[in-house]
Amino acid sequence: MTTGLALLGCGTVGSAVAEMLLAEKRHLQERSGQQLELRHILVRDKRKSRSRMVSKRLLTTNAEDILADPAVTIVVELMGGIEPARTLLLRSLAAGKHVVTANKHLLALHGAELFAAASKSGRCICFEASCGGAIPIIMALTRGLIANSIDRVIGIVNGTCNYILSQMSANGQSYAEALRGAQVEGFAEPDPTFDVSGIDSAHKLAILAALAFGMQVPFEKIAIRGINDLDDLDLKFSRELGYTCKLLAIAERTTGGISLRVAPTLIPAKSVLANVHGPFNAISVFGHAAGQTTYYGRGAGPKPTASAVIADIVEAAMGTASLLFANLPLLTKRTKGQFLPSNQIVARNYLRITALDSPGVMHQITGILGRRGISLSAIAQHESKAGAYVPLVITTHEAVEGDIAKAVVEIDRLKCTKGKTVRLNIIDPAA
Amino acid sequence: MTTGLALLGCGTVGSAVAEMLLAEKRHLQERSGQQLELRHILVRDKRKSRSRMVSKRLLTTNAEDILADPAVTIVVELMGGIEPARTLLLRSLAAGKHVVTANKHLLALHGAELFAAASKSGRCICFEASCGGAIPIIMALTRGLIANSIDRVIGIVNGTCNYILSQMSANGQSYAEALRGAQVEGFAEPDPTFDVSGIDSAHKLAILAALAFGMQVPFEKIAIRGINDLDDLDLKFSRELGYTCKLLAIAERTTGGISLRVAPTLIPAKSVLANVHGPFNAISVFGHAAGQTTYYGRGAGPKPTASAVIADIVEAAMGTASLLFANLPLLTKRTKGQFLPSNQIVARNYLRITALDSPGVMHQITGILGRRGISLSAIAQHESKAGAYVPLVITTHEAVEGDIAKAVVEIDRLKCTKGKTVRLNIIDPAA
Numbered sequence: 001m002t003t004g005l006a007l008l009g010c011g012t013v014g015s016a017v018a019e020m021l022l023a024e025k026r027h028l029q030e031r032s033g034q035q036l037e038l039r040h041i042l043v044r045d046k047r048k049s050r051s052r053m054v055s056k057r058l059l060t061t062n063a064e065d066i067l068a069d070p071a072v073t074i075v076v077e078l079m080g081g082i083e084p085a086r087t088l089l090l091r092s093l094a095a096g097k098h099v100v101t102a103n104k105h106l107l108a109l110h111g112a113e114l115f116a117a118a119s120k121s122g123r124c125i126c127f128e129a130s131c132g133g134a135i136p137i138i139m140a141l142t143r144g145l146i147a148n149s150i151d152r153v154i155g156i157v158n159g160t161c162n163y164i165l166s167q168m169s170a171n172g173q174s175y176a177e178a179l180r181g182a183q184v185e186g187f188a189e190p191d192p193t194f195d196v197s198g199i200d201s202a203h204k205l206a207i208l209a210a211l212a213f214g215m216q217v218p219f220e221k222i223a224i225r226g227i228n229d230l231d232d233l234d235l236k237f238s239r240e241l242g243y244t245c246k247l248l249a250i251a252e253r254t255t256g257g258i259s260l261r262v263a264p265t266l267i268p269a270k271s272v273l274a275n276v277h278g279p280f281n282a283i284s285v286f287g288h289a290a291g292q293t294t295y296y297g298r299g300a301g302p303k304p305t306a307s308a309v310i311a312d313i314v315e316a317a318m319g320t321a322s323l324l325f326a327n328l329p330l331l332t333k334r335t336k337g338q339f340l341p342s343n344q345i346v347a348r349n350y351l352r353i354t355a356l357d358s359p360g361v362m363h364q365i366t367g368i369l370g371r372r373g374i375s376l377s378a379i380a381q382h383e384s385k386a387g388a389y390v391p392l393v394i395t396t397h398e399a400v401e402g403d404i405a406k407a408v409v410e411i412d413r414l415k416c417t418k419g420k421t422v423r424l425n426i427i428d429p430a431a
Numbered sequence: 432m433t434t435g436l437a438l439l440g441c442g443t444v445g446s447a448v449a450e451m452l453l454a455e456k457r458h459l460q461e462r463s464g465q466q467l468e469l470r471h472i473l474v475r476d477k478r479k480s481r482s483r484m485v486s487k488r489l490l491t492t493n494a495e496d497i498l499a500d501p502a503v504t505i506v507v508e509l510m511g512g513i514e515p516a517r518t519l520l521l522r523s524l525a526a527g528k529h530v531v532t533a534n535k536h537l538l539a540l541h542g543a544e545l546f547a548a549a550s551k552s553g554r555c556i557c558f559e560a561s562c563g564g565a566i567p568i569i570m571a572l573t574r575g576l577i578a579n580s581i582d583r584v585i586g587i588v589n590g591t592c593n594y595i596l597s598q599m600s601a602n603g604q605s606y607a608e609a610l611r612g613a614q615v616e617g618f619a620e621p622d623p624t625f626d627v628s629g630i631d632s633a634h635k636l637a638i639l640a641a642l643a644f645g646m647q648v649p650f651e652k653i654a655i656r657g658i659n660d661l662d663d664l665d666l667k668f669s670r671e672l673g674y675t676c677k678l679l680a681i682a683e684r685t686t687g688g689i690s691l692r693v694a695p696t697l698i699p700a701k702s703v704l705a706n707v708h709g710p711f712n713a714i715s716v717f718g719h720a721a722g723q724t725t726y727y728g729r730g731a732g733p734k735p736t737a738s739a740v741i742a743d744i745v746e747a748a749m750g751t752a753s754l755l756f757a758n759l760p761l762l763t764k765r766t767k768g769q770f771l772p773s774n775q776i777v778a779r780n781y782l783r784i785t786a787l788d789s790p791g792v793m794h795q796i797t798g799i800l801g802r803r804g805i806s807l808s809a810i811a812q813h814e815s816k817a818g819a820y821v822p823l824v825i826t827t828h829e830a831v832e833g834d835i836a837k838a839v840v841e842i843d844r845l846k847c848t849k850g851k852t853v854r855l856n857i858i859d860p861a862a
Contacts, residue, residue, distance in 0.1 A: 020578060020720065024578075027580060028578060030760060031578070031579075031760070031761065032577050032578075032759065032760075033758040033759055033760050034758070128575070134576075134718075134720070134724055135724055136570070136574065136575025139567070139570055139571070139574060139575050143567065143742060143745075144559070144566075144570050144739070144742050145565075145567070145738065146462055146463050146741070146745050147738050147742055148462075148738055149458060149462075270706070270708075272703075272706060272707075275703060275706045276703075287565075287738060288734075289565070289737055289738035289741075290565035290728060290729065290734075290735050290739075291729045291732075292727075292728060292729070293565055293566055293727060293729075294725075294726075294727040295724070295727075296725040296726075296727065297721060298721065298724075301722075303720040303722070304721050306578070306720055307718060308575070311575050314574075314577050314578070318758050319754050320751040320755060323750050323754070324749065324751060327465070327749050328463065328464055329461060329462070330462065
């Protein structure tokens with residue numbers, strides 16, 4: 001039996017999906033047992049030049065052509081952004097069509113509304129490509145690890161940031177240099193704001209955390225810090241201390257509630273996540289039975305994303321996705337969560353203080369930390385001329401974020417310090 | 432609706448599965464939406480002491496109790512070995528029950544027979560726990576990567592061997608010392624033959640390759656070499672050359688056919704697989720669209736294995752596993768494969784020759800290699816007293832295995848060499 005498909009959007013990912021569906025039709029049928037027929041592609045401009053594989057006959061600028069075609073049972077949304085994607089998907093579900101989407105932005109902000117609409121119409125939403133590109137992480141969380149109570153999810157989920165940080169670490173480039181390089185290589189958009197500010201990672205974290213904990217995750221509960229204010233000096237000092245700096249998206253179950261954050265974070269240089277280089281992504285999930293499992297691969301790019309989109313199309317065509325959607329409370333019956341305010345997170349810290357190299361300075365700084373119950377793990381200060389301002393690097397044992405933040409404000413007010421202290425969390429992903 | 436289950440076997444994994452099903456019943460229902468009822472456990476001896484969670488009432492020594500119970504719809508086999516597991520699973524399928532099994536040995540040798548029986552009776556066989564413990568690798572190959580033409584699968588799939596090699600590498604222990612340590616730590620069986628000889632890895636490779644290529648994989652097509660003849664000297668030299676030695680299971684599509692091998696192999700020290708330490712497993716899959724994806728986690732142990740077994744039970748209970756089994760040619764309509772004889776594999780090599788440190792020796796050795804068209808990549812010989820036998824380490828560019836083997840025989844016949852040359856393949860898993 002043939003399954004009719006329509007694509008919404010024909011940008012780089014949409015084109016890759018269309019090409020695979022058309023050029024590799026026989027291969028896909030041999031592998032999956034499914035006969036997939038691409039019937040329409042919604043585009044803004046029919047005259048734009050496209051791959052020769054994509055026949056003009058498939059293109060339409062009118063979504064009604066798709067909604068009104070009873071042979072289309074699966075609508076695949078690859079436009080990105082909130083509107084018109086949201087409205088078109090709600091209308092597709094209401095018209096009895098299953099939905100496949102790679103749109104993390106839409107799911108992070110309007111997932112609850114879309115999933116409720118799918119439940120109501122007895123249809124499913126598949127979204128493997130929304131996180132981690134080719135990596136089947138949604139599948140791992142909804143199926144492979146279903147028996148587990150999940151304690152933590154830690155991910156490198158933005159390839160642009162990981163590429164930039166890898167270049168800064170490996171070649172001692174500044175943030176600005178590494179960003180320019182990433183743009184030249186095509187790993188960063190001309191406007192990289194969503195990526196480097198951590199917002200894209202937070203979108204993915206919202207989706208992953210909701211599945212891991214079976215909870216509604218309001219986007220504003222995520223504390224977000226990007227890589228755009230990182231100094232290569234801190235990558236250098238981290239390395240000397242045996243750490244690697246990665247932009248991590250972390251969801252963690254604590255006694256005070258679920259903690260959610262995206263931030264550049266130091267991890268031991270020998271850990272699996274520290275060895276994820278360039279544009280690759282990796283996500284570690286910690287379950288009470290499985291222990292740590294980690295999923296690694298290309299987090300973006302037309303073909304890796306198309307690989308995940310087509311896997312979803314096959315599951316929707318087979319009917320397995322519908323059964324999953326009808327059965328799994330993780331997807332459609334999420335509980336209200338309790339969330340830990342970010343100033344109550346407990347973590348180790350890296351501090352780089354710019355301090356006068358003179359007697360009594362260390363005493364004042366350690367006094368401030370000590371009075372707040374923050375104990376030191378290591379101190380590093382390179383030799384310098386007495387009387388100059390030098391970087392003083394301190395790592396702490398676990399402390400409450402709010403306390404550290406207050407201590408840093410006090411330290412920065414001292415007469416013997418200059419500028420703003422740099423603060424980064426340190427975690428051990430295998431702990 | 433409640434799904435009735437029966438376990439065959441109650442060893443360490445069976446007990447862990449039984450305990451999770453009983454002690455975490457409510458949690459499992461909340462996560463999966465399934466009501467699972469454990470009705471019977473087949474054991475050899477009812478009087479043996481077991482976990483308090485496992486009520487005596489559940490135990491039976493008579494398989495007929497299970498086969499005749501219409502409320503049992505899923506039979507979970509955790510006995511291991513070929514018989515009686517094979518017969519009991521064939522009878523379970525004939526009795527209309529779905530099967531979940533962790534038995535790689537049985538699947539590698541009798542998978543085709545079992546899958547045909549399942550097709551005939553319209554039931555499914557789930558086997559996520561047969562490879563990679565908690566890692567959802569079967570799911571990745573049958574679902575997440577379904578759109579891909581798979582070129583290579585490279586796995587560290589035996590935790591015992593990886594633990595031993597990690598100890599030899601990190602602490603300079605001999606094979607015998609590291610094996611003893613692994614036995615003390617519980618990472619190796621009292622009789623470790625299946626693990627250290629590479630046979631267990633080959634069982635898993637047979638299963639993974641069949642899914643990756645949709646082919647029948649006769650077990651005897653796999654070239655198998657274990658870690659039991661490894662010398663710590665070669666781990667040391669590998670490290671100096673920038674490589675790490677891992678027991679790899681490799682399935683590769685080549686123009687001459689599918690090549691299948693298990694062998695200690697050198698990989699670049701910075702690659703993802705080289706950084707899999709201790710008892711962990713990892714499997715890299717290379718697809719034409721997804722590129723490299725890698726799956727990492729605990730490859731053995733009662734709880735990680737139970738995590739995968741219960742994931743399978745949930746899929747069987749939901750009906751998704753049956754749909755997959757009915758639809759996927761990879762599972763039940765495997766083609767006959769063409770296989771590359773192991774002497775035709777093309778690979779880089781590491782050679783450690785024990786040679787006299789005297790003029791003309793290097794000339795003779797390089798002459799032998801050169802005449803067979805084998806070109807050298809690097810040579811390392813540490814300083815020594817002239818006239819003594821010293822280890823001479825040579826790495827080659829890509830060459831045909833049969834040619835290398837013949838060259839090594841010639842080298843070992845030279846008057847200026849002593850003993851047998853050690854030969855290991857070198858691969859780049861990211862290539």
